[in-house]
Amino acid sequence: MYQIAGLFKNTTSYTKSLFLDEIGLVMLVGIVGKPSCGKSTFLNALTMVNAKVGDYPFTTVDPNRGTAYVRSPCVCKDLNVEDTPKNSLCKDGIRFLPVQFLDVAGLVPGASEGRGLGNKFLDDLRQADVLIHVVDxxxxxxxEGNQVDKGSWNPLDDVKFLEEEIDAWIKSIISRDxxxxxxxxxxEKIEFSFLLHEKLTGLAIKKQTIEVSIREVGIIDDDxxxxxxxxxxxxxxxxxKAKPLVIVANKIDQPTSHxxxxxxxxxxxxxxxxxxxLAExxxxxxxxxxxxSYSPGDPGFKILNQEKLGEKKAQLLEKINSDLLQKYGSTGVQEIISHVVFNLFNMIVVFPVEDVSKFTDKSGNxxxxxxxxxxxxxxxxxAGKIHTDFAKNFIHGTLAPSGRRVGADYELQNNDVIKIVSAVK
Ligand SMILES: Nc1nc2c(ncn2[C@@H]2O[C@H](COP(=O)(O)OP(=O)(O)OP(=O)(O)O)[C@@H](O)[C@H]2O)c(=O)[nH]1
Ligand SMILES: [Mg+2]
Incomplete structure (x- = not known):
């Protein structure tokens, strides 16, 4: 059993499945933005990893990584079993599935030409599935992330510049060759999509994405x-398509933000x-x-120990409650994970098992x-995501609890429990 207090830290109670990171079954979300916009604070709010925060530009140089959890109703309730999760957590019938976050150095105009910390941070983001742009x-x-008079900077300029800078970075990779x-x-009559895919392979961009984009803009692939x-x-x-951007209006607690x-x-x-x-x-x-007592995503909190809290913090809480929670419904942090996973990426949850009658793995979990x-x-x-050999030698799948056999082309449904039967032992 995990401890509730440890649930949202990167705790030892979260037992990593052997093959998780190796096969990329965990989404990687990059956190980007100009210096001091609050990227590391946002990572801390999501994961409580304690990344260094500072009110001066370039506090972060090397990237910080953390795991946050997206919530989804667990199938254990429907199956009426008490589960023993390994790669995720389950609390009161809600699964908490891991999503990886990467907080990188701040981006300044001209980074693709080497300004600030240059392209280093962009290279750190190559494997990201999606980018969250934290805007002040x-x-x-x-x-450049230097403090100016409150409200005097137009955050719309930040949005435009970040997009341009990422485009410039991709272009610089292509331009070399x-x-x-x-x-x-x-x-040699080789198609552009093939060559581009080769060139951009380090950015984890699918060939299909390149092909669709080429068609969309009206380029002739072999001309x-x-x-x-x-x-x-x-x-x-x-x-x-390959690195969608989600925009976060951070520091919404400030008077000039709304x-x-x-x-x-x-x-x-x-x-x-x-x-x-910061409030989160x-x-x-x-x-x-x-x-x-507060759980991420909650619209409110309950004070448990007024004395230990002290007057200053109690006043701050009152302000968080009136100016933030009542106004926006929550601190907004947890919603972003759900949005990315379920709205943007249309993800579903699937439970692989070995034994379809007991819903267990080989060890009985x-x-x-x-x-x-x-x-x-x-x-x-x-099957291929679990092991490439499982896909190559795929025989069929068996769904639990029905025992229904499904073929290679069966489209998985949310909360499917499935045994993959392959010729590989
Ligand atoms: N009021 C307010 N301040 C915030 C919020 N988030 C971050 N800050 C403050 O903004 C400053 C910069 O925060 P960081 O998280 O270090 O910013 P960063 O984007 O990681 O900065 P670099 O690593 O230098 O690029 C700190 O003083 C934070 O306390 C917020 O939601 N509200
Ligand atoms: Mg930082």
């Missing part, structure tokens, strides 16, 4: 003469999430100190692993 919604920092690629394509004019548009299209948040929502016309990373860290810390996979994943693709 209070508008109190310039482009662009001329050679074109020559090769013409001489190098059509590439130049649309190259910038192509890079932006690929970036949007106006900027509304303006950003109107002008960008996309989902923007109001967040106070405070609430979670006090929960761990047992002065109050009940519903040990729960994996997030994209909706539309087939039984065979899922």
């Amino acid at each position: 919604a209070s508008g109190s920092l310039d482009a 662009y001329v050679t690629m074109k020559k090769k394509a013409s001489a 190098a003469n059509t590439w130049d004019d649309k190259l910038d548009e192509l890079i932006t299209t690929i970036r949007k 106006k900027n948040f509304t303006k950003m929502k109107e002008e960008l016309n996309i989902d923007i999430f109001p967040v106070s990373a 860290v405070f609430l979670r810390t006090e929960n761990e100190n047992s002065t109050l 009940i519903l040990p692993d729960a994996f997030l996979v994209p909706k539309g994943t087939t039984a065979k693709e899922f």
Whole structure:
């Protein structure tokens, strides 16, 4: 049994499945933004890893990593069993599935040409499935993260510059060999999508994403003469698909933030999430100190020990309650994980087992692993995520508790419990 107090730390109670990271079944979310916008605070709010925070630019140089958990109703309730999770946690019939977060150094204009800490941090983000752009919604920092008069900076400029900078980074990778690629394509009749996929392989960009983007912008894949004019548009299209950006309006607790948040929502016309990373860290810390009871995502808290809390913190809590929780419904941090996993990526949860009558693995653990996979994943693709040999030698899948046999093309459903039967022992 895990301890509730340890649930949201990177605790030892979270037993890692052997193959989790190796096969990329855990999503990786990169946290980006200009210096001092609150990236490390946001990581701490999600994971309580204690990354260093400072009110000066470039506090973070080397990336910080942490695990946060997305919630999903667990199948244990429907099956009426008490589970023994291994790769995730289960509390009161809710599974908490791990999602990895990476907080990197701040991004300043011109980083792709080496300014600030240059491209190093972008290279740290190569494997990220999605990027969260933390924006200082209070508008109190310039482009370099230096403090300016509160509200005097327009956060919309941050959104634009970050997109441009990531595009410039991808372009710099392509540019190195662009001329050679074109020559090769013409001489050997090789398609652009093939060459680009090879070039961008380190960024974990799928070939299909490149092919779709090429079609979308109207480039002819095997005609190098059509590439130049649309190259910038192509890079932006690929970036949007391969590294989608979620915008977080951080420091929403500040007086100048609401106006900027509304303006950003109107002008960008996309989902923007109001967040106070600092308030979330405070609430979670006090929960761990047992002065109050608070669970991430809760719309409120309950004070447990007024005396230990002290007057100053009690006043701060009152302010958090009136200016933040009552106004926005929560600190906003937990919603972002759900949004990324279930709205943006359309993930479903699948439970692989060995024994379909007991829902156990080889060691008798009940519903040990729960994996997030994209909706539309087939039984065979899922087998391949567990082990490439399982896909190659796939025979069939067996669903629990029905015992129904399913073939390679069966599309997995949310909360499917499945045994993969393959010729590999
Ligand atoms: N009011 C308020 N302050 C915040 C919030 N989040 C972060 N801060 C403050 O912003 C400052 C910078 O926070 P960091 O988390 O170090 O910012 P960063 O983006 O990681 O900065 P670099 O590592 O230098 O790029 C600190 O003083 C934080 O306390 C928030 O939600 N509200
Ligand atoms: Mg930092």
